[in-house]
Amino acid sequence: MTREEFEKSLNDFRGAVLLESIVPHRLRRLLKNIIFVLVLIAFVLGSGIIVPPSASVTGLFFLLLSVWLIVVALDAFFYSIYFKARDEDHLFELALIVFAPGEDPVKSFITSPQGKNILMRLGVDDNTFQDYISQKKLSISKKDLVYGNEETLAAQYFNALLRGDEEFKNFLLIHNINTDLLLRTTELVFDLERKKLEGECWWNEDRLVSIKKIGRDWDYGEANTLARWSYPIRYSMDRKKELHAEEIKELETLISKSSGGNVLIVGEEGSGKLEVVEGLQRLIKKGETSPLLLDKKIYALDTVGISTSAPNKFEFEKLFIQLLTDTVVSGNIILVIPNLPALVMDARALSIDFSALIVPFLSSGNVNIIALSDQDEFNKVLESKTEILTHFEKLVVKGEDTNRVLTIFEDEINELETREGVIFSYPALLEAVQGAERYFVGTPLYSTASDLLLGSASVARQEGRKLVTKEDLLALIKTKTGVPTGDIRSEEKEKLINLESHMHERIVGQDEAISALSGSLRRSRAGISNPKRPIGSFLFLGPTGVGKTETAKALAEVFFGQDGKVLRLDMSEYNSPDALSRLIGAFDGENPGVLSSMIRENPYGVLLLDEFEKTDSRVLDLFLQIIDEGMFSDVLGRKVSARNIIIVATSNAGSQIIFDIVAHGGSLLNEKDHVIDLIVKDGVFKPELINRFDAVVLFHPLVDEHLKKVARLKLEELAWRLKEKGINLLVTDMLVDFLVSKGSDPKFGARPLNRAIQDTLEKVIADKIIAGDLHPGSELEFTKEDLSI
Amino acid sequence: MKFLLFLPYYVQWHYTRGIQDLRINLSNIVKFVFNYFSISVLIHTIFYPWRRLAESYSKGFDPSDFFATLIVNTLMRVLGFVIRSVVIVIGLVATILSAALATVFFVGWIFFPLVIAFFIVQGLSNLI
Numbered sequence: 044m045t046r047e048e049f050e051k052s053l054n055d056f057r058g059a060v061l062l063e064s065i066v067p068h069r070l071r072r073l074l075k076n077i078i079f080v081l082v083l084i085a086f087v088l089g090s091g092i093i094v095p096p097s098a099s100v101t102g103l104f105f106l107l108l109s110v111w112l113i114v115v116a117l118d119a120f121f122y123s124i125y126f127k128a129r130d131e132d133h134l135f136e137l138a139l140i141v142f143a144p145g146e147d148p149v150k151s152f153i154t155s156p157q158g159k160n161i162l163m164r165l166g167v168d169d170n171t172f173q174d175y176i177s178q179k180k181l182s183i184s185k186k187d188l189v190y191g192n193e194e195t196l197a198a199q200y201f202n203a204l205l206r207g208d209e210e211f212k213n214f215l216l217i218h219n220i221n222t223d224l225l226l227r228t229t230e231l232v233f234d235l236e237r238k239k240l241e242g243e244c245w246w247n248e249d250r251l252v253s254i255k256k257i258g259r260d261w262d263y264g265e266a267n268t269l270a271r272w273s274y275p276i277r278y279s280m281d282r283k284k285e286l287h288a289e290e291i292k293e294l295e296t297l298i299s300k301s302s303g304g305n306v307l308i309v310g311e312e313g314s315g316k317l318e319v320v321e322g323l324q325r326l327i328k329k330g331e332t333s334p335l336l337l338d339k340k341i342y343a344l345d346t347v348g349i350s351t352s353a354p355n356k357f358e359f360e361k362l363f364i365q366l367l368t369d370t371v372v373s374g375n376i377i378l379v380i381p382n383l384p385a386l387v388m389d390a391r392a393l394s395i396d397f398s399a400l401i402v403p404f405l406s407s408g409n410v411n412i413i414a415l416s417d418q419d420e421f422n423k424v425l426e427s428k429t430e431i432l433t434h435f436e437k438l439v440v441k442g443e444d445t446n447r448v449l450t451i452f453e454d455e456i457n458e459l460e461t462r463e464g465v466i467f468s469y470p471a472l473l474e475a476v477q478g479a480e481r482y483f484v485g486t487p488l489y490s491t492a493s494d495l496l497l498g499s500a501s502v503a504r505q506e507g508r509k510l511v512t513k514e515d516l517l518a519l520i521k522t523k524t525g526v527p528t529g530d531i532r533s534e535e536k537e538k539l540i541n542l543e544s545h546m547h548e549r550i551v552g553q554d555e556a557i558s559a560l561s562g563s564l565r566r567s568r569a570g571i572s573n574p575k576r577p578i579g580s581f582l583f584l585g586p587t588g589v590g591k592t593e594t595a596k597a598l599a600e601v602f603f604g605q606d607g608k609v610l611r612l613d614m615s616e617y618n619s620p621d622a623l624s625r626l627i628g629a630f631d632g633e634n635p636g637v638l639s640s641m642i643r644e645n646p647y648g649v650l651l652l653d654e655f656e657k658t659d660s661r662v663l664d665l666f667l668q669i670i671d672e673g674m675f676s677d678v679l680g681r682k683v684s685a686r687n688i689i690i691v692a693t694s695n696a697g698s699q700i701i702f703d704i705v706a707h708g709g710s711l712l713n714e715k716d717h718v719i720d721l722i723v724k725d726g727v728f729k730p731e732l733i734n735r736f737d738a739v740v741l742f743h744p745l746v747d748e749h750l751k752k753v754a755r756l757k758l759e760e761l762a763w764r765l766k767e768k769g770i771n772l773l774v775t776d777m778l779v780d781f782l783v784s785k786g787s788d789p790k791f792g793a794r795p796l797n798r799a800i801q802d803t804l805e806k807v808i809a810d811k812i813i814a815g816d817l818h819p820g821s822e823l824e825f826t827k828e829d830l831s832i
Numbered sequence: 833m834k835f836l837l838f839l840p841y842y843v844q845w846h847y848t849r850g851i852q853d854l855r856i857n858l859s860n861i862v863k864f865v866f867n868y869f870s871i872s873v874l875i876h877t878i879f880y881p882w883r884r885l886a887e888s889y890s891k892g893f894d895p896s897d898f899f900a901t902l903i904v905n906t907l908m909r910v911l912g913f914v915i916r917s918v919v920i921v922i923g924l925v926a927t928i929l930s931a932a933l934a935t936v937f938f939v940g941w942i943f944f945p946l947v948i949a950f951f952i953v954q955g956l957s958n959l960i
Binding site: 057058059061062064065098099101102103104105106107108109112113116117119120123124127246247248251252254256257 | 834835837838841842845846849850853854857860861864867868869870919944947948951952954955956957958959960
């Protein structure tokens with residue numbers, strides 16, 4: 044599209060834009076209201092009711108009246124142009140930006156009220172872009188803009204701006220704003236403007252229709268008990284896009300059966316079951332339903348109140364029957380039971396058979412009941428109650444997805460901001476929803492995102508800030524999950540770059556393993572690894588005692604900061620048929636499952652699976668899934684996310700082959716495939732399981748020089764322990780050699796070293812301490828005599 | 833002045849879309865007034881018992897019971913009739929008034945410049 048064509052398509056708005064530049068809408072409204080009051084006063088004074096009429100007051104009245112009429116006419120012009128239906132929304136706001144005065148369109152955008160609003164919503168604060176404007180070198184002209192052929196005019200304009208002004212584009216990118224984000228935020232800002240304007244138009248058909256009319260109730264009966272224990276469904280009239288349009292239509296159809304339709308709405312928590320009912324109420328209010336529903340009112344039962352005020356069987360039954368009878372008698376009520384399973388359970392607790400209570404009414408055809416239930420509760424409580432279910436039509440509300448939830452928040456943002464007293468930037472909103480989906484798997488998306496927003500708002504309030512930014516959300520997520528989010532800070536950066544050397548402080552040799560682990564961590568933190576898998580998954584193969592477990596622990600300590608973040612499972616304990624249920628939970632719901640609880644409580648850390656080959660085959664299959672998708676479902680079907688976990692499985696399989704290769708001087712790296720083939724042939728692991736690991740790492744046996752290093756490390760640990768007692772242990776080469784000779788057997792790796800230290804060194808030390816030869820402040824150097832004992 | 837530039841846009845609107853919009857809005861308001869009093873519904877249900885406060889006839893035939901119920905029901909219907917009729921009358925009057933006012937506004941819109949001029953002249957002549 045050319046520039047002429049583009050501007051031509053906004054021609055309709057030129058007049059209104061011109062008006063706005065002369066007298067903006069806000070000012071017109073203010074004038075309108077002030078002058079109207081003055082006109083009234085002049086009328087009262089001039090008409091002679093209170094004081095005798097005077098010519099000047101009458102004159103004033105007429106003049107004011109004419110001014111008022113002119114302003115009203117101007118506003119009518121404005122509203123008419125603004126609200127005329129077009130192919131694309133918000134063209135007027137776009138026109139305000141496009142036709143803003145000034146040669147440099149970027150500058151006029153940034154300084155315009157719309158532009159300021161949009162940039163604020165993007166999380167860019169005023170000072171930042173004031174600085175930008177003052178330092179701006181490049182200046183483009185409107186004539187230079189080149190328009191493309193994007194779908195919407197708004198997209199065309201902003202893309203043209205960003206194409207034309209590289210500096211501006213980079214300025215935005217530095218603040219993590221791309222074109223898509225810019226357009227979405229613009230859409231949100233325009234939407235909010237529009238809602239405000241709609242609120243002013245009391246003469247619109249929608250608004251008028253929602254005013255309560257006289258006389259509708261007069262041929263419906265009183266419902267006293269019902270009035271006490273229920274409340275009308277709360278809903279807002281201005282939903283532009285119905286989120287659950289299909290479900291609402293379906294609800295309407297199901298309920299409109301002439302012989303009393305009853306509907307059971309089932310869906311995940313937060314999926315919007317009540318929203319669907321609210322949508323139906325909106326339809327009824329607007330008069331867009333079948334005649335059967337036109338005068339119906341929707342009331343929701345206060346089930347909690349009922350249960351608390353009717354503490355025994357008799358009261359409960361009496362109250363409940365009275366409520367239903369009232370519903371029948373009044374004839375125009377659709378009754379909503381917000382949580383049917385809970386009501387059934389409450390009744391059961393009082394030894395009441397709920398079915399016997401409700402079925403007579405349901406089958407009479409004289410009631411309309413909408414019952415709501417979570418999916419879980421439905422399965423647990425209602426599925427077996429077929430006598431109730433036959434009278435209900437089931438309506439399933441699909442689970443939430445991020446787009447839907449985001450749209451809900453965009454709609455509610457006004458209320459939210461008024462309640463919390465803050466303003467949310469659009470990136471903050473996005474991060475709340477995306478963060479909830481990514482880091483809080485298995486929780487209802489809407490309520491989790493909501494909690495995140497409210498939490499960030501409270502933090503911002505405490506810090507005296509009005510704007511909640513994306514950083515606030517990330518900080519909150521980090522606090523709640525322990526997963527580091529956001530930009531990499533300097534200390535973390537140092538750790539990431541020097542992972543290998545840090546780990547080598549604890550591990551001797553095993554360069555390949557350390558390198559593989561470090562690479563995986565760096566990829567994850569840089570944000571380029573696959574977010575739908577664990578951070579990394581590794582299979583460590585090798586002889587016992589060479590550092591497989593130690594490496595995983597070192598990783599946890601170096602990177603995750605505390606040794607405690609190693610979630611260790613000894614898989615040899617899980618080789619019985621009930622292993623799987625011990626891990627993911629038993630069906631009776633009492634045991635939540637070791638693995639599920641572990642990961643839920645520590646979503647960020649190292650999962651160490653020792654002796655992996657020893658576990659039951661079904662458990663191996665479970666891990667197949669976890670490694671592949673980063674998620675699994677526990678016994679209740681709730682999802683557990685392992686996407687912020689590093690999985691390290693260790694196994695002694697293939698140790699003999701490894702020994703042989705090393706004994707013949709071969710390279711483990713080159714022979715890796717050979718080793719793996721042999722393991723698969725032996726049936727230790729299935730090939731598809733091995734394939735799923737990010738890396739299979741072979742651990743080499745420890746030879747003398749390694750053993751010496753390990754010995755030295757362990758001696759230094761001993762020395763450190765002794766230092767706490769005030770004893771200074773000298774670690775000499777002789778001591779190291781002694782230890783290596785005493786405590787090494789390649790077959791057992793470095794483990795014998797521990798025993799050697801215990802049996803020889805620690806024994807000698809203990810004897811000496813007890814005998815009084817060693818006390819705080821003394822120095823200990825082992826002599827040959829000490830060691831020959 | 834910008835205002836002079838603006839005027840042509842306005843005048844064009846005033847006598848095209850302006851009239852259309854006004855017609856729609858005014859008729860909405862009149863319809864609203866009519867519907868507010870639920871006149872058609874009230875006429876349909878004019879003899880219904882008030883708020884369904886009626887008794888049902890018991891089984892069998894007991895003269896005193898029967899006549900007692902008959903009297904109560906009749907009274908409820910009379911009550912309903914009276915209240916509804918009053919409201920119907922008020923509603924009809926309100927509707928006619930609002931229709932009249934709407935017509936005045938509509939005419940006023942068409943002769944808007946003259947109306948304004950008239951008011952200004954009146955105002956100035958009274959002040960001086």
